[in-house]
Amino acid sequence: MICLANNRKTDYTIVISASASPSISHAAHELKRFLEEITGARYNIALDCDLSPKAEEIIIGDNSHFRALDCGIDIESLGDEGLHIKTVGKTIVIAGSDKRGAMYGVYQLLDEFLGCKWLTEDCSVIPKRSNLCLGDIDFRFIPPLEFRDPYMLGYNDPDFYARNRCNASGRLTRAMGGSVKYARFVHSLDEIIPRDLQETHPEYFALRYDEKGENPKRVTGYVQPCLTNPEVLEIAKKNTRKILEQNPDCHIISVSQNDNQTFCQCDKCREIDEYEGSHAGTLLYFVNAIAEDIEKDFPDVAVDTLAYQYTRRPPKHVVPRKNVIVRLCSIECCFGHPLESCSLSGTEGGQASFTSDLVGWSKISNRLHIWDYTANFAHSLQPFPDFLVLQPNIQYFVRHGVTGIFEEGENSPREYGELNPLRQYVLAKLLWDPDLDYDLLVDEFLNGYFKGAAPSIRRFYDLMHSLVTEDVHVHIYDSPRQPYLSKEFLDESEKIFDQAEKTADDDLILRRVQKLRLSIRYVRACITPMEDPGRAAYVESLIADVRSHGITAYCEWQTAEHTEPRLREGKI
Ligand SMILES: [Zn+2]
Ligand SMILES: [Zn+2]
Structure with missing residues (x-):
């Protein structure tokens, strides 16, 4: 038994490295803050070099005390975001990377083992216990998803994201180890192949036939470029590099179709799309070529593209390069039933082939992400009964090798009605660990928020x-x-x-x-x-x-x- 506090007093010290990363320092202060709030005791943070090792320590991340303990944890094996919480005698070790892993470990301890729940940015449940004891812990966890965003436009508090262990683009501050950062987020072809080229080079843009399949002509305005035109590809490479140079800290760049369905029907595009059985064919050859072009100079950057509407079906032959992320979008689907069991899956209509498209993409993709939808976008106040599909769908995605999920929720600028605060909370928790006890999660929120x-x-x-x-x-x-x-x-x-x-x-x-x-x-x-x-x-x-x-x-x-x-x- 480990007693972290006895009658509002503690013998424990939080220990970090003298050269701790920003996220480990941040985590130490968060741990101190919440332990003090729970117990009423005072906790000190010490640098490893200022203190000889003792039993009553909470060691965060790699440092000389961690090494001296020799507790058999290999931090590197945990990756950027995995964690291992282990009690060794009276000592508590919170192991994880300098990046965010150790920080997430602190939040995991506070959440799962000490009962702290951060329900919304302004509503938390922090238990009060002047005596705080713990049994032995040996808990190792690596999140199955590399990208986790329970997105709602106006609810983007960095603390909410960090404490609930999300990592979406731009949400976490530098002190929290930063986010998985995108350069441009979506529908970026409009910038990569600028529309003003339509005046001088109409052939760079989609050729379209009329409804009878006659009178082909180049279209203008917000349309798709012609992706098989070699000059278009060269411009795209150049502009992609330009964006990357302006965003040296990004991990992913979006090279994705514009938000309309005017894809090019020229002979060359058509030939590829017919051969591939999907308009994703031309898109993927194009994106792969850009990904190949930047690979050497930007080895840590992935090129993201969409499998969305007319590009949702996977191509038959071409596969995404290893530095390409495909983001498959579920916009047509029913959110009342889990994807796997909804009777619309596998029938005709918008949803028809979503599950088979997912299986198809998962077979050929290295990094497959999902763009999912969690709101009624036409009537945001209206009851949206999707809560019973959130967990089965996330589990389904993960089972099919999905490694990132963007949950597009309420898009209003600030205050949301309906059950959106609950939705964002359960999504954040499930994206971290899809197998949590869901009913418990819902009740935990409702009890804390609605008392x-x-x-x-x-x-x-x-x-x-x-x-x-x-x-x-x-x-x-x-x-x-x-x-x-x-x-x-x-x-x-x-x-x-x-x-x-x-x-x-x-x-x-x-x-x-x-x-x-x-x-x-x-x-x-x-x-x-x-x-x-x-x-x-x-x-x-x-x-x-x-x-x-x-x-x-x-x-x-x-x-x-x-x-x-x-x-x-x-x-x-
Ligand atoms: Zn074309
Ligand atoms: Zn349904």
Whole structure:
């Protein structure tokens, strides 16, 4: 038994190397801060050279005390992000790389073994124990995903990301060991082959036939370039290098298609795509050539491209170079059922071949990432019952060799409604360890965030998911008029929220409950007929309350001011 605190006193010292990396220093201060918050004792941080080794130490990362202990941990085998927490007699060793591994080890100890939960940037659960004892620990973990982003535009607190062990581009500060950094994130061909070349070189851009398959002509505006034109490739190589030179610390550069489906249909492009059975053919030859070009000068950089919409199907022959990351996008899929069991998988339609595309890409890719979707982008307040697919889908991806996941969530600038804070928390935790006890995770959040109202909110959560029967599919642009959002569901939810408001501990919890309740009120406002005499007042009170909660958008790309008139006029 290790006693980290006894009656608000401790014999333990946190030990780091005199030449500790920024993330190890940061981790030491975080450990000190939270141990003090838990126990009320004072913990000192010592440099290994200033202290002779003693038993009561918490050793973070590689240093002379770690080496003297000779506890059989090979830090290098843990990679950049793996960790090993081990008790050796009374000593606690938190081993991991200088980069982020040891820091994640500290958070793992605080989270899994000491019960600290960082639910949102402004809501944490830190237990209080004036006596703090631990049994023996020997815990080694290497995260299966190299890229982990539970993305929500306005919720990007670096501490939330670090403490929950995510590493997405630009989220972690230098003191936290930095992130897996992208140069450009997506749809970058518009910059790499600039549109202004259309004036002088229309042949650099897509040739398109009309609907009858006649009258081929070069198109202009926001379109795709012609990827088999050798001059286009040379320009792309040059501009890719230019971006890399401007971003010397990046790990991945995106060379990815523009966000439209006007791919080139010239003879050369068509010939390759037909041979490859996919428009990913021309794209991958093009991206591979760029990846080959930069390989020697930028050996630590990978070139990322999308398998998205018309390029989603893997090609038959060409394979991604070893320094290419393919990011497969699930935009067409149902998020009400796990991908593996949804009846839309393997049938005709948008989702049809997603799972077979995934299997295909996983067979030929070195580094396969997923761009996944976790919000209703047309109605961000509306209940989005996707929570029961988050874990099975992440597990499914990992089983198929996926090494990075970008979970694209709510895209509003700041405050979010619905259950987005819960969603970001469980996603962060699952991206780190896909096999956590999911129900426990959900309850841990609800209890910490909604406190006395948690049982009611759990009932709402369960009710919302009971809507997703076998034949009910859920997509990211579902309207408030989807039959599954029935009047019975709204009525039952209102009762649950009445109860939740009654059991809210204080004003803060009440506000959280009321903010979530907006999701039910939004659907009701949208589906109430214009002739209903109470409608206008109902909509006005909704709009006022949405504003009072600081929510500035009802959907992606548009401000609340733009949506409000449509809401009033019954045009949603
Ligand atoms: Zn072409
Ligand atoms: Zn489905």
